[in-house]
Amino acid sequence: MADTKAIERAKEHFSKILEEQLKRIEAMKEDQGWTDYASLDTIIIGICWGDGIGPYISRSARMVLESLLADEIKKGKVELRDIEGLTIENRVKAMKAIPDDVLAELKKCHVILKGPTTTPKKGDPWPNIESANVAMRRELDLFANVRPVRVPELGVDWVFFRENTEGSYVLGSQGINVTDDLAIDFCVATTQGTERLIRLAFEHARKNGIDKVSIVTKANVVKTTDGKFLSIAAEVAKDYPEIKWDDWFIDIMTAKLIDPYRRKDFKVIALPNLYGDILTDEAAQIQGGVGTAGSANIGKRYAMFEAIHGSAPRMVEEGRAQYADPSSMIKAAAMLLSHIGYVDKGKKLEMALEICTQFEKAKVMTGRSNGATGDEFAQYVLDTVRDPDLEKKWLSYQNQQA
Numbered sequence: 001m002a003d004t005k006a007i008e009r010a011k012e013h014f015s016k017i018l019e020e021q022l023k024r025i026e027a028m029k030e031d032q033g034w035t036d037y038a039s040l041d042t043i044i045i046g047i048c049w050g051d052g053i054g055p056y057i058s059r060s061a062r063m064v065l066e067s068l069l070a071d072e073i074k075k076g077k078v079e080l081r082d083i084e085g086l087t088i089e090n091r092v093k094a095m096k097a098i099p100d101d102v103l104a105e106l107k108k109c110h111v112i113l114k115g116p117t118t119t120p121k122k123g124d125p126w127p128n129i130e131s132a133n134v135a136m137r138r139e140l141d142l143f144a145n146v147r148p149v150r151v152p153e154l155g156v157d158w159v160f161f162r163e164n165t166e167g168s169y170v171l172g173s174q175g176i177n178v179t180d181d182l183a184i185d186f187c188v189a190t191t192q193g194t195e196r197l198i199r200l201a202f203e204h205a206r207k208n209g210i211d212k213v214s215i216v217t218k219a220n221v222v223k224t225t226d227g228k229f230l231s232i233a234a235e236v237a238k239d240y241p242e243i244k245w246d247d248w249f250i251d252i253m254t255a256k257l258i259d260p261y262r263r264k265d266f267k268v269i270a271l272p273n274l275y276g277d278i279l280t281d282e283a284a285q286i287q288g289g290v291g292t293a294g295s296a297n298i299g300k301r302y303a304m305f306e307a308i309h310g311s312a313p314r315m316v317e318e319g320r321a322q323y324a325d326p327s328s329m330i331k332a333a334a335m336l337l338s339h340i341g342y343v344d345k346g347k348k349l350e351m352a353l354e355i356c357t358q359f360e361k362a363k364v365m366t367g368r369s370n371g372a373t374g375d376e377f378a379q380y381v382l383d384t385v386r387d388p389d390l391e392k393k394w395l396s397y398q399n400q401q402a
Helices: 004-030 054-068 070-074 088-094 100-106 132-139 191-207 225-237 250-256 273-287 313-317 327-339 343-359 374-385 390-401
Strands: 043-048 078-083 111-114 144-151 156-163 176-179 182-184 212-217 244-249 268-271 294-298 303-307
Touching (some): 004 176, 004 191, 043 054, 043 100, 054 070, 054 078, 054 327, 054 343, 054 374, 070 078, 100 132, 111 327, 144 191, 144 273, 156 191, 156 273, 191 225, 191 268, 212 273, 225 244, 250 273, 268 273, 294 327, 303 327, 327 343, 327 374, 343 390
Parallel strands (some): 043 078, 043 111, 111 303, 156 268, 212 244, 212 268
Antiparallel strands (some): 144 156, 294 303
Protein backbone atom coordinates (compact mmCIF):
# COMPACT_ATOMS: atom_id res chain seq x y z
CA MET A 1 0.00 0.00 0.00
CA ALA A 2 1.31 3.46 -0.95
CA ASP A 3 2.62 5.65 1.86
CA THR A 4 0.49 8.74 1.20
CA LYS A 5 2.26 10.85 3.83
CA ALA A 6 5.64 10.11 2.24
CA ILE A 7 4.25 10.98 -1.19
CA GLU A 8 2.89 14.29 0.09
CA ARG A 9 6.24 15.16 1.71
CA ALA A 10 8.01 14.37 -1.55
CA LYS A 11 5.52 16.46 -3.55
CA GLU A 12 6.10 19.43 -1.24
CA HIS A 13 9.88 19.02 -1.55
CA PHE A 14 9.67 18.78 -5.35
CA SER A 15 7.37 21.80 -5.50
CA LYS A 16 10.01 23.97 -3.77
CA ILE A 17 12.66 22.77 -6.21
CA LEU A 18 10.44 23.64 -9.18
CA GLU A 19 9.82 27.13 -7.80
CA GLU A 20 13.57 27.73 -7.39
CA GLN A 21 14.38 26.53 -10.89
CA LEU A 22 11.60 28.56 -12.52
CA LYS A 23 12.90 31.67 -10.73
CA ARG A 24 16.38 30.87 -12.05
CA ILE A 25 15.03 30.68 -15.60
CA GLU A 26 13.48 34.14 -15.25
CA ALA A 27 16.82 35.50 -14.01
CA MET A 28 18.60 33.99 -17.04
CA LYS A 29 16.07 35.62 -19.35
CA GLU A 30 17.15 39.04 -18.03
CA ASP A 31 20.52 38.31 -19.66
CA GLN A 32 23.18 40.51 -18.08
CA GLY A 33 25.95 41.69 -20.38
CA TRP A 34 29.49 40.35 -20.17
CA THR A 35 32.04 42.10 -17.94
CA ASP A 36 34.33 44.36 -19.98
CA TYR A 37 37.67 43.97 -18.21
CA ALA A 38 39.33 46.63 -20.36
CA SER A 39 36.96 49.26 -18.96
CA LEU A 40 37.69 48.48 -15.29
CA ASP A 41 39.97 50.80 -13.32
CA THR A 42 41.28 47.86 -11.29
CA ILE A 43 40.75 44.17 -11.99
CA ILE A 44 40.42 42.38 -8.66
CA ILE A 45 41.69 38.79 -8.65
CA GLY A 46 40.51 36.93 -5.57
CA ILE A 47 42.66 34.00 -4.43
CA CYS A 48 41.00 31.23 -2.38
CA TRP A 49 43.50 28.86 -0.83
CA GLY A 50 41.22 25.86 -0.26
CA ASP A 51 41.88 22.69 1.73
CA GLY A 52 44.62 20.06 1.91
CA ILE A 53 47.28 20.79 -0.70
CA GLY A 54 45.26 23.81 -1.85
CA PRO A 55 47.27 26.44 0.08
CA TYR A 56 50.55 24.99 -1.26
CA ILE A 57 49.67 24.91 -4.95
CA SER A 58 47.73 28.18 -4.69
CA ARG A 59 50.83 29.87 -3.26
CA SER A 60 52.87 28.63 -6.23
CA ALA A 61 50.29 29.92 -8.71
CA ARG A 62 50.03 33.24 -6.85
CA MET A 63 53.81 33.59 -7.10
CA VAL A 64 53.54 33.22 -10.88
CA LEU A 65 50.72 35.76 -11.19
CA GLU A 66 52.48 38.23 -8.92
CA SER A 67 55.60 38.05 -11.09
CA LEU A 68 53.88 38.25 -14.49
CA LEU A 69 51.56 41.08 -13.39
CA ALA A 70 54.16 43.02 -11.37
CA ASP A 71 53.88 46.18 -13.49
CA GLU A 72 50.07 46.07 -13.56
CA ILE A 73 49.91 45.56 -9.78
CA LYS A 74 52.32 48.47 -9.20
CA LYS A 75 50.20 50.75 -11.42
CA GLY A 76 46.96 49.71 -9.67
CA LYS A 77 45.56 48.07 -12.79
CA VAL A 78 45.37 44.69 -11.04
CA GLU A 79 44.93 43.71 -7.40
CA LEU A 80 45.60 40.25 -5.97
CA ARG A 81 43.24 39.84 -3.02
CA ASP A 82 43.51 36.85 -0.65
CA ILE A 83 40.08 35.50 0.35
CA GLU A 84 40.18 33.67 3.66
CA GLY A 85 37.64 31.23 5.05
CA LEU A 86 36.83 28.82 2.22
CA THR A 87 38.02 25.85 4.26
CA ILE A 88 36.17 22.71 5.29
CA GLU A 89 36.47 23.72 8.97
CA ASN A 90 34.94 27.15 8.39
CA ARG A 91 32.26 25.78 6.07
CA VAL A 92 31.23 23.14 8.61
CA LYS A 93 31.16 25.75 11.37
CA ALA A 94 28.73 27.84 9.29
CA MET A 95 26.98 24.69 7.96
CA LYS A 96 27.09 26.25 4.50
CA ALA A 97 28.91 25.33 1.30
CA ILE A 98 30.19 28.93 1.22
CA PRO A 99 29.85 31.00 4.42
CA ASP A 100 27.99 34.28 3.89
CA ASP A 101 30.98 36.47 4.69
CA VAL A 102 33.19 34.56 2.26
CA LEU A 103 30.59 34.77 -0.51
CA ALA A 104 30.30 38.53 0.06
CA GLU A 105 34.08 38.88 -0.39
CA LEU A 106 34.04 36.72 -3.52
CA LYS A 107 31.38 38.95 -5.08
CA LYS A 108 33.68 41.96 -4.63
CA CYS A 109 36.17 40.32 -7.02
CA HIS A 110 35.99 40.13 -10.81
CA VAL A 111 37.79 36.82 -11.22
CA ILE A 112 38.82 34.14 -8.73
CA LEU A 113 41.74 31.71 -8.60
CA LYS A 114 40.59 28.85 -6.38
CA GLY A 115 42.48 26.02 -4.75
CA PRO A 116 40.83 22.60 -4.34
CA THR A 117 38.27 22.25 -1.55
CA THR A 118 37.09 19.17 0.33
CA THR A 119 33.59 17.87 -0.41
CA PRO A 120 32.46 15.45 2.32
CA LYS A 121 31.21 12.04 1.27
CA LYS A 122 29.31 9.43 3.22
CA GLY A 123 31.57 8.00 5.91
CA ASP A 124 33.71 11.13 6.29
CA PRO A 125 33.96 12.82 9.69
CA TRP A 126 32.43 15.99 8.22
CA PRO A 127 28.69 16.71 7.89
CA ASN A 128 27.13 16.24 4.46
CA ILE A 129 27.40 19.85 3.27
CA GLU A 130 27.17 20.82 -0.38
CA SER A 131 30.23 21.07 -2.63
CA ALA A 132 31.80 24.54 -2.51
CA ASN A 133 32.41 24.29 -6.25
CA VAL A 134 28.77 23.56 -7.04
CA ALA A 135 27.65 26.38 -4.74
CA MET A 136 30.10 28.89 -6.21
CA ARG A 137 29.09 28.03 -9.76
CA ARG A 138 25.44 28.52 -8.83
CA GLU A 139 25.86 31.70 -6.72
CA LEU A 140 28.07 33.42 -9.32
CA ASP A 141 26.23 31.85 -12.29
CA LEU A 142 29.41 30.33 -13.72
CA PHE A 143 27.59 28.37 -16.37
CA ALA A 144 30.48 27.08 -18.48
CA ASN A 145 33.33 24.90 -17.25
CA VAL A 146 36.05 25.16 -19.91
CA ARG A 147 38.90 22.64 -19.81
CA PRO A 148 41.60 22.49 -22.50
CA VAL A 149 43.66 19.32 -22.90
CA ARG A 150 46.65 19.24 -25.22
CA VAL A 151 49.15 16.45 -25.96
CA PRO A 152 50.93 17.29 -29.24
CA GLU A 153 52.69 13.94 -29.67
CA LEU A 154 49.31 12.16 -29.58
CA GLY A 155 47.55 14.63 -31.84
CA VAL A 156 45.31 15.65 -28.93
CA ASP A 157 44.10 19.26 -28.86
CA TRP A 158 40.69 19.35 -27.17
CA VAL A 159 38.62 22.00 -25.43
CA PHE A 160 35.72 20.75 -23.29
CA PHE A 161 32.70 22.94 -22.57
CA ARG A 162 30.92 21.37 -19.61
CA GLU A 163 27.58 22.79 -18.49
CA ASN A 164 28.15 23.96 -14.95
CA THR A 165 24.88 25.03 -13.31
CA GLU A 166 22.41 22.31 -14.27
CA GLY A 167 22.42 18.57 -14.95
CA SER A 168 22.76 16.01 -12.17
CA TYR A 169 25.00 18.08 -9.90
CA VAL A 170 23.08 21.30 -9.35
CA LEU A 171 20.53 19.57 -7.09
CA GLY A 172 22.94 16.93 -5.84
CA SER A 173 22.29 17.78 -2.20
CA GLN A 174 18.53 18.17 -2.65
CA GLY A 175 17.56 14.61 -3.48
CA ILE A 176 15.01 12.96 -1.24
CA ASN A 177 14.67 9.69 0.62
CA VAL A 178 10.95 9.27 -0.02
CA THR A 179 10.87 6.18 2.22
CA ASP A 180 13.53 3.90 3.68
CA ASP A 181 13.35 1.94 0.43
CA LEU A 182 13.15 4.73 -2.16
CA ALA A 183 15.70 7.50 -2.85
CA ILE A 184 15.32 9.95 -5.74
CA ASP A 185 17.74 12.54 -7.13
CA PHE A 186 17.02 15.18 -9.76
CA CYS A 187 18.51 16.25 -13.10
CA VAL A 188 17.87 19.71 -14.56
CA ALA A 189 18.00 21.00 -18.14
CA THR A 190 16.66 24.39 -19.20
CA THR A 191 16.44 25.93 -22.65
CA GLN A 192 18.35 29.02 -21.55
CA GLY A 193 21.06 27.18 -19.61
CA THR A 194 21.71 24.67 -22.36
CA GLU A 195 21.67 27.15 -25.21
CA ARG A 196 24.16 29.58 -23.67
CA LEU A 197 26.63 26.74 -23.01
CA ILE A 198 26.42 25.26 -26.49
CA ARG A 199 26.54 28.69 -28.14
CA LEU A 200 29.70 29.52 -26.17
CA ALA A 201 31.30 26.31 -27.50
CA PHE A 202 30.39 27.18 -31.10
CA GLU A 203 31.59 30.77 -30.62
CA HIS A 204 34.93 29.47 -29.34
CA ALA A 205 35.23 27.27 -32.42
CA ARG A 206 34.41 30.18 -34.76
CA LYS A 207 36.80 32.64 -33.08
CA ASN A 208 39.66 30.13 -33.13
CA GLY A 209 39.16 28.81 -36.65
CA ILE A 210 38.06 25.37 -35.43
CA ASP A 211 35.78 23.54 -37.84
CA LYS A 212 34.11 20.94 -35.61
CA VAL A 213 32.06 20.69 -32.41
CA SER A 214 31.07 17.37 -30.81
CA ILE A 215 28.05 17.00 -28.50
CA VAL A 216 28.03 14.27 -25.84
CA THR A 217 24.83 12.95 -24.19
CA LYS A 218 23.03 9.71 -23.38
CA ALA A 219 19.90 10.90 -25.17
CA ASN A 220 18.96 7.41 -26.30
CA VAL A 221 18.22 6.50 -22.66
CA VAL A 222 17.95 9.78 -20.72
CA LYS A 223 15.39 11.04 -23.17
CA THR A 224 14.06 14.20 -21.51
CA THR A 225 17.02 16.20 -20.17
CA ASP A 226 19.69 14.76 -22.46
CA GLY A 227 17.22 14.82 -25.33
CA LYS A 228 16.70 18.53 -24.71
CA PHE A 229 20.46 19.13 -24.69
CA LEU A 230 20.86 17.37 -28.04
CA SER A 231 17.89 19.04 -29.73
CA ILE A 232 19.05 22.50 -28.65
CA ALA A 233 22.52 21.72 -30.01
CA ALA A 234 20.96 20.94 -33.38
CA GLU A 235 19.18 24.31 -33.39
CA VAL A 236 22.25 26.30 -32.31
CA ALA A 237 24.39 24.58 -34.96
CA LYS A 238 22.21 26.13 -37.68
CA ASP A 239 23.68 29.54 -36.79
CA TYR A 240 27.20 28.24 -37.52
CA PRO A 241 27.00 26.69 -41.00
CA GLU A 242 30.78 26.74 -41.45
CA ILE A 243 31.24 24.42 -38.43
CA LYS A 244 30.54 20.70 -38.66
CA TRP A 245 29.00 19.01 -35.65
CA ASP A 246 28.33 15.47 -34.54
CA ASP A 247 26.98 13.76 -31.42
CA TRP A 248 28.23 10.87 -29.32
CA PHE A 249 26.90 8.88 -26.39
CA ILE A 250 28.90 9.21 -23.18
CA ASP A 251 29.72 5.50 -22.87
CA ILE A 252 31.29 5.13 -26.31
CA MET A 253 32.95 8.55 -26.01
CA THR A 254 34.95 7.37 -22.99
CA ALA A 255 36.38 4.65 -25.25
CA LYS A 256 37.00 6.91 -28.25
CA LEU A 257 39.14 9.33 -26.24
CA ILE A 258 41.73 6.57 -25.92
CA ASP A 259 41.31 5.38 -29.53
CA PRO A 260 44.48 6.65 -31.29
CA TYR A 261 42.70 6.74 -34.65
CA ARG A 262 39.47 8.47 -33.61
CA ARG A 263 40.59 10.88 -30.89
CA LYS A 264 42.41 13.15 -33.34
CA ASP A 265 39.01 14.02 -34.84
CA PHE A 266 37.74 15.68 -31.65
CA LYS A 267 38.28 19.41 -31.19
CA VAL A 268 35.58 21.24 -29.23
CA ILE A 269 33.35 19.07 -27.05
CA ALA A 270 30.16 20.30 -25.33
CA LEU A 271 28.32 18.19 -22.79
CA PRO A 272 26.15 18.17 -19.64
CA ASN A 273 27.60 18.51 -16.17
CA LEU A 274 28.07 14.90 -15.02
CA TYR A 275 29.46 13.63 -18.34
CA GLY A 276 31.82 16.58 -18.48
CA ASP A 277 33.20 15.75 -15.05
CA ILE A 278 33.93 12.18 -16.12
CA LEU A 279 35.40 12.88 -19.56
CA THR A 280 37.63 15.78 -18.51
CA ASP A 281 39.26 13.68 -15.78
CA GLU A 282 39.87 10.94 -18.35
CA ALA A 283 41.28 13.50 -20.77
CA ALA A 284 43.52 14.98 -18.08
CA GLN A 285 44.91 11.52 -17.38
CA ILE A 286 45.84 11.21 -21.07
CA GLN A 287 47.66 14.54 -20.74
CA GLY A 288 49.64 13.33 -17.73
CA GLY A 289 47.24 13.23 -14.80
CA VAL A 290 44.62 15.44 -13.19
CA GLY A 291 47.42 17.48 -11.64
CA THR A 292 48.28 18.87 -15.09
CA ALA A 293 44.89 20.26 -16.17
CA GLY A 294 43.44 23.66 -15.33
CA SER A 295 39.82 24.65 -15.47
CA ALA A 296 37.89 27.85 -16.20
CA ASN A 297 34.39 28.47 -14.87
CA ILE A 298 32.90 31.23 -16.97
CA GLY A 299 29.90 33.45 -16.35
CA LYS A 300 28.90 36.79 -17.77
CA ARG A 301 29.72 38.79 -14.63
CA TYR A 302 32.26 36.59 -12.82
CA ALA A 303 34.80 33.91 -13.69
CA MET A 304 36.60 31.36 -11.51
CA PHE A 305 39.74 29.39 -12.41
CA GLU A 306 40.86 26.28 -10.56
CA ALA A 307 42.74 23.02 -10.47
CA ILE A 308 40.53 20.11 -11.51
CA HIS A 309 41.77 17.69 -8.87
CA GLY A 310 40.88 17.29 -5.22
CA SER A 311 42.51 18.49 -2.02
CA ALA A 312 44.65 15.33 -1.52
CA PRO A 313 44.48 15.24 2.30
CA ARG A 314 46.66 12.11 2.33
CA MET A 315 49.61 14.13 0.99
CA VAL A 316 49.20 16.54 3.89
CA GLU A 317 48.90 13.71 6.42
CA GLU A 318 52.09 12.14 5.06
CA GLY A 319 54.01 15.43 5.15
CA ARG A 320 54.30 15.67 1.35
CA ALA A 321 52.12 18.72 0.64
CA GLN A 322 55.06 20.88 -0.43
CA TYR A 323 55.70 18.38 -3.26
CA ALA A 324 52.17 18.65 -4.67
CA ASP A 325 52.17 19.43 -8.39
CA PRO A 326 51.02 23.04 -9.00
CA SER A 327 50.76 22.57 -12.80
CA SER A 328 46.98 22.51 -12.76
CA MET A 329 46.80 25.77 -10.78
CA ILE A 330 49.44 27.42 -12.98
CA LYS A 331 47.48 26.33 -16.06
CA ALA A 332 44.38 27.87 -14.47
CA ALA A 333 46.37 31.08 -13.89
CA ALA A 334 47.31 31.15 -17.58
CA MET A 335 43.64 30.82 -18.55
CA LEU A 336 42.78 33.60 -16.10
CA LEU A 337 45.35 35.93 -17.66
CA SER A 338 43.93 35.38 -21.14
CA HIS A 339 40.36 35.82 -19.91
CA ILE A 340 41.00 39.25 -18.36
CA GLY A 341 42.76 40.53 -21.47
CA TYR A 342 46.42 39.68 -20.89
CA VAL A 343 46.39 37.21 -23.77
CA ASP A 344 50.11 37.45 -24.56
CA LYS A 345 51.08 36.77 -20.93
CA GLY A 346 48.64 33.86 -20.79
CA LYS A 347 49.96 32.39 -24.03
CA LYS A 348 53.58 32.64 -22.90
CA LEU A 349 52.75 31.00 -19.59
CA GLU A 350 51.01 28.13 -21.39
CA MET A 351 54.02 27.70 -23.71
CA ALA A 352 56.40 27.66 -20.75
CA LEU A 353 54.25 25.17 -18.85
CA GLU A 354 54.10 22.87 -21.87
CA ILE A 355 57.89 23.02 -22.31
CA CYS A 356 58.47 22.32 -18.62
CA THR A 357 55.97 19.45 -18.27
CA GLN A 358 56.03 17.71 -21.65
CA PHE A 359 59.40 18.35 -23.27
CA GLU A 360 62.33 19.77 -21.31
CA LYS A 361 61.44 18.39 -17.85
CA ALA A 362 64.45 19.93 -16.09
CA LYS A 363 62.48 19.78 -12.82
CA VAL A 364 60.01 16.95 -12.35
CA MET A 365 57.10 16.72 -9.93
CA THR A 366 56.87 13.29 -8.30
CA GLY A 367 54.79 14.19 -5.26
CA ARG A 368 57.69 13.09 -3.06
CA SER A 369 61.07 14.30 -1.83
CA ASN A 370 62.83 12.81 -4.88
CA GLY A 371 61.18 15.49 -7.02
CA ALA A 372 60.83 19.27 -7.02
CA THR A 373 58.70 21.22 -4.57
CA GLY A 374 55.79 23.18 -5.95
CA ASP A 375 57.56 26.50 -5.45
CA GLU A 376 60.72 25.21 -7.14
CA PHE A 377 58.67 24.09 -10.11
CA ALA A 378 56.83 27.44 -10.27
CA GLN A 379 60.18 29.24 -10.36
CA TYR A 380 61.31 26.92 -13.18
CA VAL A 381 58.20 27.87 -15.15
CA LEU A 382 58.82 31.59 -14.51
CA ASP A 383 62.43 31.29 -15.65
CA THR A 384 61.18 29.62 -18.84
CA VAL A 385 58.61 32.38 -19.43
CA ARG A 386 61.40 34.97 -19.22
CA ASP A 387 63.55 33.15 -21.79
CA PRO A 388 63.83 35.54 -24.78
CA ASP A 389 63.79 32.49 -27.07
CA LEU A 390 60.63 31.05 -25.48
CA GLU A 391 58.49 31.03 -28.61
CA LYS A 392 61.32 29.72 -30.82
CA LYS A 393 61.98 26.93 -28.32
CA TRP A 394 58.27 26.05 -28.10
CA LEU A 395 57.93 25.96 -31.90
CA SER A 396 60.94 23.69 -32.22
CA TYR A 397 59.32 21.19 -29.86
CA GLN A 398 56.07 21.39 -31.82
CA ASN A 399 57.91 20.72 -35.08
CA GLN A 400 59.59 17.67 -33.55
CA GLN A 401 56.13 16.25 -32.85
CA ALA A 402 54.73 17.02 -36.31
